Amino acid sequence: MRPSSILTLLAAATLVAACGKKPAPEQPAPQPAPPPREAPPPPPPAKNDDAERMAREAAARVAALRTELGDMIHFDFDKADVRASDQGILDRKAAILGANAAVRLRISGHCDERGSDEYNLALGNRRGASAKRYLTGKGVDEGRLDVVSYGKERPLDPGHSEDAWAKNRRDEFELTAGGDNLLAPK
């Protein structure tokens, strides 16, 4: 990572923290609470541009983190083991979860059209549970992860090809809480 992007990241993180609804604990609460917005003089135009740029970058960063949390993982046919090639996706989620204690995820397991309707519900459940086990193994509290299964009821690709099947054998990750002000993991 280039130094400039680290700076941007830090700036974004600071901004995000500053915009947070709760004040950071180390900041002493101002007792008489003067009207803060009107007290400082209007910033010079150049600074204002910086603030806007930083806000945009912070928003982009949050969006990127949300995207990473939502990245799907995929499975081999009739298997529920996390593929070695997908471990990085889950490692990244574990790191983001570690940096954002309020985040909760719902993991939903999905299957391709092969196998019976009913068996695929069980298989989808096993796929969801397997991702959850991986994440709790990386230190994520199990209470933050819900597992559900849609079996083959919600294919991403309605086709009947190997390609379609490969896309449909997946875990989806949905943010159910704490996704508003995501911090990047250290």
Place this chain on the structure above:
Amino acid sequence: MRRLLAIGLAALAPLALARTAQAQDTTKAYEGVRVGINYTPGARPGLVVIPGAGLDSVRAIVRRDLDYSDRFEMIAIGDPAGGTTAGPVNYGLYKALGAEFAVELVDEGGKVTARLHDIGRSVLANQQSAALPPPTDANFRLAVHVLSDEITRWATGTPGIAATRILFVQSGRVWQMDSDGFGARALTPDGQTSLSPAWAPDGRRMAFTKLVQGRGGVFLQTLATGEVSELPGTETALNITPMFAPDGQHVVYARSDEKGTDIYVATPGNRSPQRLTAGKFADNLSPTYSPDGRRIAFVSTRAGPPQLYVMGADGTEQELFAPFDFGVTGPSYAPEWSPDGSSVVFHREVSGTPQIFVLTVAGRKLRQITSTGRNEDATWAPDGRHLCFVSDRTGARQLWVIDAETGRNRQLSTPGWARLPAWSRRLAGAAVAPNP
């Protein structure tokens, strides 16, 4: 004369059998297991439904019911000139047509009298009068089906299967229809995802799974009132594949949580279901009771791919049920124990395509029933010889019925893409469900 006819048939037998083999659905050998159907053409008695005035809808339903029983060679005769057959039954005529039985339906003002004539002996074999509801009544078709089944019993000693219904799933709703494919109606509301309907043995209730955002409870619905209640213990996690015990009280189902999927049994009056399998991250699902209630067949992934296992109703003595060769035999799903307890139907993938198989409980022999298209999720008729299943042989996934003894099959006309059928026991006078 009959003997002469029999000899003539014997001479023609090779030809006749070859022709039948084409009509059969079962033509494929499977792993050294003998596949085939001992069906001798001509073994079924010829039957004619005598045309007459009035009762058109009753006669049409009875004729189709008797045909769908697959126990008769139906002999078609045209309507008589003048549209009436008033007067004595012409035994000589029907004998010449090859009929052994003739069914006569007579409108007697509010009542219908059904008569079965034994043509060979030229006598009235049996008769019964029944007061039928008007054709607009929701119970009309079932009442006619009951009459059809009685006629079948007179002629063969075994009642037919017309007075039965089939539950199935289409577009997330549970539907029911008569066994002849008519009278379809939805039992659960639109906009839900309901799966795996199962009949209570008395035909008055059903169990099913309702999926809500990837979780699901088992629900029990009284068909006459539409009243629904959730099975205690299934309010959390994903609870699937419910099945009633033969006592109509216990309900066995599979529960998926983070440790895998295990089979549980809910006992009436006890809010804590009892777990029967210990999955250890494997799946155990699709339980089905033997008709004596002492054993449960189910699907398990304990050895890898899903296969059929069996256990005592208390979860003891779990063992492999349908033989398979590891790495060779395709995965197996959706067992249903036959009403007489002698066999279990299920589907197994053959070269990646699901086909219906019947496992004989004594001897553990397998017979492949289908080979055309994808065929899945079979359910037994109460006669233990007909099966309803899902097939895509004509393109769309539709419900089909096959007579496992003759191989004769037919498509049921459902409202659309249909799946997960469940065939009822015989429903004499069952109440009719209101609209959801």
